[in-house]
Amino acid sequence: xxxxxxxxxxxxxxxxxxxxxxxxxxxxxxxxxxxxxxxxxxxxxxxxxxxxxxxxxxxxxxxxxxxxxxxxxxxxxxxxxxxxxxxxxxxxxxxxxxxxxxxxxxxxxx
Amino acid sequence: xxxxxxxxxxxxxxxxxxxxxxxxxxxxxxxxxxxxxxxxxxxxxxxxxxxxxxxxxxxxxxxxxxxxxxxxxxxxxxxxxxxxxxxxxxxxxxxxxxxxxxxxxxxxxxxxxxxxxxxxxxxx
Numbered sequence: 001x002x003x004x005x006x007x008x009x010x011x012x013x014x015x016x017x018x019x020x021x022x023x024x025x026x027x028x029x030x031x032x033x034x035x036x037x038x039x040x041x042x043x044x045x046x047x048x049x050x051x052x053x054x055x056x057x058x059x060x061x062x063x064x065x066x067x068x069x070x071x072x073x074x075x076x077x078x079x080x081x082x083x084x085x086x087x088x089x090x091x092x093x094x095x096x097x098x099x100x101x102x103x104x105x106x107x108x109x110x
Numbered sequence: 111x112x113x114x115x116x117x118x119x120x121x122x123x124x125x126x127x128x129x130x131x132x133x134x135x136x137x138x139x140x141x142x143x144x145x146x147x148x149x150x151x152x153x154x155x156x157x158x159x160x161x162x163x164x165x166x167x168x169x170x171x172x173x174x175x176x177x178x179x180x181x182x183x184x185x186x187x188x189x190x191x192x193x194x195x196x197x198x199x200x201x202x203x204x205x206x207x208x209x210x211x212x213x214x215x216x217x218x219x220x221x222x223x224x225x226x227x228x229x230x231x232x233x234x
């Protein structure tokens with residue numbers, strides 16, 4: 001059971017906008033920055049968003065992040081077939097004194 | 111270019127001790143405000159944080175695995191080593207080492223570069 005809660009799946013058609021949620025608590029999302037990672041099939045995770053809404057260089061601006069209170073969201077606009085992957089949210093948890101992850105959301109492009 | 115590479119045995123027997131090595135390049139383990147995380151992922155399951163070590167040698171472990179884990183670093187070799195004792199089949203999975211980068215403007219660490227991972231199977 002993951003500390004952060006994500007929907008197990010999400011889907012959309014090419015060109016659509018899809019949002020993935022990540023719910024936590026005051027000890028993690030509520031008091032720390034959130035990151036998002038993309039894991040393509042058979043590969044290692046890759047940093048997509050850091051500090052709630054910042055994109056590392058090379059990440060398309062189709063990906064955006066936001067945070068409110070104890071929840072965060074990742075939005076993917078202009079959905080493309082290559083966006084099919086698992087997406088994980090992560091943050092520091094003050095109570096556990098360690099990093100916590102969501103259970104992951106499998107994004108399918110129909 | 112920052113890279114991390116995990117190495118270790120592909121197969122270990124139950125009750126044995128696993129030793130994994132993360133060899134880094136493109137940055138120094140001695141640099142200010144740098145760290146390395148170990149993360150694992152059982153087949154088809156979510157990511158799980160195991161341990162971290164910072165450049166000042168501060169260490170922290172997952173509460174659920176704390177008694178079984180030890181993390182250390184060898185600066186001249188640019189390596190971070192993780193040992194996990196009393197291995198069990200439920201420990202089967204892919205183990206990743208990840209760089210912890212410090213955001214000097216906001217005073218926090220985040221995981222930015224991941225190794226490709228090494229797969230470990232626990233079976234007799």
